[in-house]
Amino acid sequence: MRLHRNLVFATIDTLMAIFNDNKYADKEIAKALKRDKRWGSRDRSFIAETTYDIVRWKRLYAEIAEVKEPFSRPNTFRLFAVWATLRGIQLPDWKQIEDTPTRRIKGRFDELSQIRKFRESIPDWLDELGVKELGEEIWTKEISALNQQAPVVLRTNTLQTDKQKLRRILAEENIEATSVKGYDDALELVERANVFSTKAFKDGMFEVQDASSQLVADFLDVKPGMRVVDTCAGAGGKSLQLAAIMENKGQIIALDIYDNKLKELKRRAKRAGAHNIETRPIDSTKVIKKLYNSADRVLIDAPCSGLGVLSRNPDAKWKLQPEFLDKIRKTQEEILQQYSRIVKENGKLVYATCSILPSENQEQVKKFLNSENGKNFRLVEEKSVFSHTSGYDGFYMALLEKK
Numbered sequence: 001m002r003l004h005r006n007l008v009f010a011t012i013d014t015l016m017a018i019f020n021d022n023k024y025a026d027k028e029i030a031k032a033l034k035r036d037k038r039w040g041s042r043d044r045s046f047i048a049e050t051t052y053d054i055v056r057w058k059r060l061y062a063e064i065a066e067v068k069e070p071f072s073r074p075n076t077f078r079l080f081a082v083w084a085t086l087r088g089i090q091l092p093d094w095k096q097i098e099d100t101p102t103r104r105i106k107g108r109f110d111e112l113s114q115i116r117k118f119r120e121s122i123p124d125w126l127d128e129l130g131v132k133e134l135g136e137e138i139w140t141k142e143i144s145a146l147n148q149q150a151p152v153v154l155r156t157n158t159l160q161t162d163k164q165k166l167r168r169i170l171a172e173e174n175i176e177a178t179s180v181k182g183y184d185d186a187l188e189l190v191e192r193a194n195v196f197s198t199k200a201f202k203d204g205m206f207e208v209q210d211a212s213s214q215l216v217a218d219f220l221d222v223k224p225g226m227r228v229v230d231t232c233a234g235a236g237g238k239s240l241q242l243a244a245i246m247e248n249k250g251q252i253i254a255l256d257i258y259d260n261k262l263k264e265l266k267r268r269a270k271r272a273g274a275h276n277i278e279t280r281p282i283d284s285t286k287v288i289k290k291l292y293n294s295a296d297r298v299l300i301d302a303p304c305s306g307l308g309v310l311s312r313n314p315d316a317k318w319k320l321q322p323e324f325l326d327k328i329r330k331t332q333e334e335i336l337q338q339y340s341r342i343v344k345e346n347g348k349l350v351y352a353t354c355s356i357l358p359s360e361n362q363e364q365v366k367k368f369l370n371s372e373n374g375k376n377f378r379l380v381e382e383k384s385v386f387s388h389t390s391g392y393d394g395f396y397m398a399l400l401e402k403k
């Protein structure tokens with residue numbers, strides 16, 4: 001691979017904004033990609049993938065390069081030189097990376113790779129927490145899987161098409177995708193591509209949604225004609241899937257505390273041809289109280305640490321703080337207490353997170369079932385999906401039934 005100066009410089013600028021100005025990686029990368037209209041898809045993927053890689057391996061590379069945060073521009077170039085050296089890329093004779101100690105970099109890499117927190121490039125507190133919650137063996141495998149680049153998975157919108165048709169339509173646009181065994185509507189891209197610019201996407205034939213995430217709506221056991229409340233609907237990934245499973249029959253009430261996310265949900269629903277979703281922002285406790293004992297099915301896709309989706313969101317390793325985790329566990333507890341009241345007699349509830357930590361998952365469900373309100377429910381089934389066994393995001397889901 002030959003390194004191009006303007007692409008490397010754009011990567012360095014993006015990294016500095018993410019590391020030193022606490023900006024979000026996805027937003028900064030999107031901004032960088034708009035810089036030069038002449039860049040082709042290879043140039044753009046160089047910037048995106050190199051930036052994500054260096055964000056992912058920040059701690060390891062900083063140890064190897066012996067640099068500390070905040071990273072000066074010369075030190076950010078040192079991180080980049082470590083990245084290129086470890087990939088066996090020939091370094092050009094630019095003054096920013098002259099004198100890169102290639103042999104020393106490889107030696108330091110071998111040395112540091114013996115220690116998990118350096119090898120997997122994670123903060124001390126997170127490594128300790130992972131071991132405490134999952135045990136040495138599972139944590140070691142899981143964090144290694146979560147450091148791999150995530151595959152791109154699509155969910156066929158069965159309101160518009162079926163999986164095989166979609167596959168053919170994408171092939172006509174030069175995008176090759178394969179079925180994913182065990183996931184009814186999922187297609188995985190053989191090579192990364194910008195699927196959002198395809199006609200198939202504009203026509204609402206699919207959504208980008210990880211395979212593990214696609215299991216959640218199925219777990220809720222919905223049928224056409226039911227009244228379903230999606231309590232933490234966000235931009236609606238799961239509401240849209242529920243509408244498809246329900247064949248647009250019945251009612252889905254999508255709630256969230258952020259109205260802007262619900263507005264995006266509406267845009268997506270229109271594109272998908274999902275007509276049975278009504279959005280309601282939670283702007284007072286009344287919104288929830290009005291729905292008590294009214295729904296056949298309730299989905300709580302709870303806010304969480306996001307530790308199960310580190311592969312697609314590597315900067316969460318650096319942005320996440322232990323105090324945030326304490327706060328989010330309290331929110332999860334309150335949400336379960338409040339929103340479970342929406343389920344009517346004999347109705348069902350799914351509590352789900354994209355976390356792999358038992359303290360956000362089975363322990364929350366156990367606590368709920370032992371509470372006064374939880375005594376009305378029984379646990380039907382629960383599922384922990386790990387990235388190292390599934391190959392996709394880490395997820396948790398529990399199905400509860402109201403007695």
Ligand SMILES: C[S@@+](CC[C@H](N)C(=O)[O-])C[C@H]1O[C@@H](n2cnc3c(N)ncnc32)[C@H](O)[C@@H]1O
Nearest residue numbers: 231232233234235236237238256257301302303
């Ligand atoms: C895991 S995300 C939801 C993802 C969404 N269900 C999907 O499939 O695309 C969790 C959502 O919970 C919302 N949220 C946070 N606190 C909440 C609360 N107290 N009540 C309802 N929603 C909340 C967040 O805004 C966020 O959109």
